[in-house]
Amino acid sequence: MPRILVIEDDETTAREIVAELNARGMLAEWVANGQDGLTRALQRDYDLITLDRMLPGMDGIDVVAELRRSGSDTPVLMISALSDVDERVRGLRAGGDDYLTKPFAPDEMSARAEVLLRRRQPQSAQRLRVADLELDLVSHVAYRAGQPLTLLPTEYRLLEFMMRNSGQVLTRTMIFETVWGFHFDPGTNVIDVHIGRLRRKIDGAGQPALIHTVRGTGYMIVTAHETPLVVS
Amino acid sequence: MKVRSKRWHSTSSRLILIYGALFVVWGAVLMGMIQWETTRYLNTVIDQMLQQRMHYIASTDPTRLAATVDAAAAIDPHGIMSVGLFDKDHQPLAGNIDHLPTSLLRDGQVHLLKHGLPRPDRDAERVRARGLATTLPDGNILVIAKDISTIDGIGAIIRRALLWGISLTIIPGLLGGFLLRRGPERRIRALQKATDPIRRGDLSKRLPISRRGDELDQLAGIVNTMLGEIERLLSEVKGVCDNIAHDLRTPLTRLRARLYRTQQQIGGKPEAALVESCIVDIDEVLSRFRALLRVSELEDRHRAACFDEVDVGQVLRQVHEFYMPVAEDRGQVFDLDIQSPAPARADAHLLFEALANLVGNAIKFTPSGGRVSLRVSMDKRGPRVDVVDSGPGIPADERDAVMRRFYRGDNSRTTGGSGLGLSIVSAIVRLHGYALVIGDGSSNGACLTLYCYPLAPEEKAGTCLSRSVPEVASMTA
Incomplete structure (x- = not known):
């Protein structure tokens, strides 16, 4: 503890x-x-x-x-x-x-x-893994079930941040501060739109969803059976 | 608005002109009086002389009269004092007057000759003359006349003197007046320059006061006192606003925390959705308070905290990337045009915040399927960013108001948002000494131009993209 x-x-x-x-x-x-x-x-x-x-x-x-x-x-x-x-x-x-x-x-x-x-905790890994989603930190390529995904640079940074903190709730402010590096209130739902876009690329049809919305707080990337919080 | 005095409208010019006119009128009246009095006096003298002469000649022996007349005429070849003797039939008998002036009354009184008198020495040119005629006991007529053009000459001298006097006083007076007027005008311009930042909202500035303590200084002093009072009142209002926002944030955050905990506890029950919508509402309120406090924070901040050389194009590219998915979701064409490297001194974070607000607004107010174009280019004085959209545009009379806190145009009432976006932008713009100009887009949308350099108030007119084309062309040529 x-x-x-x-x-x-x-x-x-x-x-x-x-x-x-x-x-x-x-x-x-x-x-x-x-x-x-x-x-x-x-x-x-x-x-x-x-x-x-x-x-x-x-x-x-x-x-x-x-x-x-x-x-x-x-x-x-x-x-x-x-x-x-x-x-x-x-x-x-x-x-x-x-x-x-x-x-x-x-x-x-x-x-x-x-x-x-x-x-x-030491993070010397070259690959991050959440269920069958993998992120190669060297080649900057993401794989879902072995299939490479095409990610824009922003999407890659977003995914990396989420996967490094998989299983943890990330608020919109934290995401904006870390991925974009700015410290103000972007106000609108821009972060949601970015997450939505990433989610469409990662959670394809028929695959279990990995990116979850934590109501009232933010987002989390986690395998479905691990979800400890109220998610949708 | 430029307070440019028209040449004849300044107080001192007007006074000088009025004073000059009075001077001319008074001089003319004075000189006229002198001329009139002099002429009258000289006429009296001449009349007496003529009567004396008449009396003298008429009293000579009638047999020698013609000879006397001729003798008198002989000593006056110029005809200054002419004399003539005529018989009953008006035929000349002696003297140097050829024709009897018939209009002259023969009453022994001096009169002005109606047709003048010919001067023998000047080819019989008629000159003004006074004369008298009398009928002698033998029926002959004796006429004596005197040229009075010399008296008129005195009038001319006096008029010339008046002219000289006036030109020697009025012309230097007017010139001096213009020179004197420049002083106050310069001060008015200085005052005007000092009010520019005040009009733009910097109420900490005051009007300059010279050591003279004259009327302008007194006026400036009054305005300064007034500005001080306005500043105090505004800061009180702002303080109250900020305090309310600040004080309400803590209980609202607690309320949110309780709702959040409740939501966690009730889990998947149907009430959870209700609780969540409460949390969303509170988040909305909190984000407004945050924005409000952010504006105050930016307004209180002093320049050049984290200023550095920043490529405006690079920042705009980040903003474009950040908003791209939003524009795509709304089916909008969202393009970015970076013409050249655009270095400026700025705080990169604040610049991003300002541009993000501008772009966010443009996307928000542009309907689905519309177009939002971002463009950065180099003016001669620095970079400029144009954000053009195909939304409803901002009416000309609302353009100042939209930068104020909480102002929302009629077009935006149905759209979400705090109404503070442009206030934040204008606070950041002010902090940087930049200029934001709201104009019309090429179609009917709005065009917001951020000039990354200071702009004089009168330069802020003009439309968006079209104006920059020649400048850009000259940059790349």
Whole structure:
């Protein structure tokens, strides 16, 4: 069971984070200030740290910077009320691995946490595999049931991101941020359209669907019998 | 709008002209008075002289009268003071007047000769003259007349003096007036230049005030106070908006979280669909708040945070790729035309966001089967991006309004969206010092042109693609 350290001074937010992570089968511990958080993070081995950007005593940026200086590579999900792009850049430069703006939807937070946890596991594979869907990371070719699929560059990047995080819920924002690299609200249903297009190429007629819609949250690529959540 | 003063409309010009006209009238009246008085005085003197002379000649011995008259005429070869003696039948007896001026009353009073008097020294040219005639006891008629053209000469001198006086004062006066007028005009232009950014929405700017403290400065001071007040009020309104958006986001996010958990718990029951539609609605509200706060965030942001050399064409290509599936789903022709490399100083992320909003809008408002064309080209001053669609277009009177927060044209009321897309675009455009111009497309759609360089307000007219053709041609030639 992954152990998560939650460094957050606002009790309500902290409760939300802890409840959501626990509900996802993670063990979350809460610390209310930066100094204690840093001490705890250095003492024990956590799989993930969620870190508030603005903390009493020691700022979130300082905590993550100190953590990295001490040689820790524990993934850090920064959570901040500061939404400006510059703040995001500062947070990530200081050593954060992802940046989430308050107020956030808990499922968005847990989805990001899960992706960060997954990233920790070694990924030296040259091929990603979900059921009979395969992605060759060297030749950039995807196969479904052994048949090569023609993918546009964007579709390839989208599929790679989804397959690297197979079995995990990916929100539209996460997809947009990772695949396209931008941090704003594209608003319309553009991501849905891209997913729909990819889905038509991958899930052909008669084949079991691999890309699933997670209601109210986003998408997930997974073999049908593994689906743990409400999907359609 | 350019406030260009017409030459004769400036206050100082008008004052100078009025003052000049008064001066001319007053000078003319004054000189006229002088001339009139002088003439009257000289006429009196002449009349007295004539009467004296008449009295003197008439009183000489009647037998020697003709000789006296001839003697008097002899000492006046120029005919300045003519004298003539005529018999009863008006025949000349002596003197240098050939014909008796019959119109002259013989009452011993001086009158103006109706037909003048011929001057013997000037080929008998008739000159103005005053004279008197009297009938002597023997029935002969004695006439004395004096040329008064010299008095008229004085009138001419006075008129010339008036002319000189006026031209020596009025012409330099007018010239000086024009020179003086340039000062205030320059200041008006400076004020106008200072108001341009204010009109474009930068309320932090103020009008310049000189050290003179004159009327213009007082006026500028009043306007500045007013601007300060407007800025304060606007920022209060904006602050209230932002606070509402900000404060409502947290409870709405909590509400969403609860609904989400409920949805997870009830699983596949029929109520789940209802809960999901609630979540979709809340997401919609949250995305509007996010957009609203995004506009404020962009407006508060200061220039040049992450500015770098960016190829606008490259960014537009990404936007095109991003929206391609959407346009294809709607059966729209969606083309991209990159004419040349188009480097500009920009924040690539914000530029993408702005272009994505423009393109997203164009696709949204263009009906299925329509056409959306993107084009990037190089003007002389920098890159420009045209987004042309075959939708309903944006009416000319709504073009300013659509960039304001939450404004939605009549055409767009049935379409989804926050109405904040163009506000975000215009905030980004302002941040970059670029210009966005809304015009007509080649058919009936809209054409939005992003100029990646500053544009003066009067340059913002003009239509879309057609205008760039010669410039592009000159670039590639």
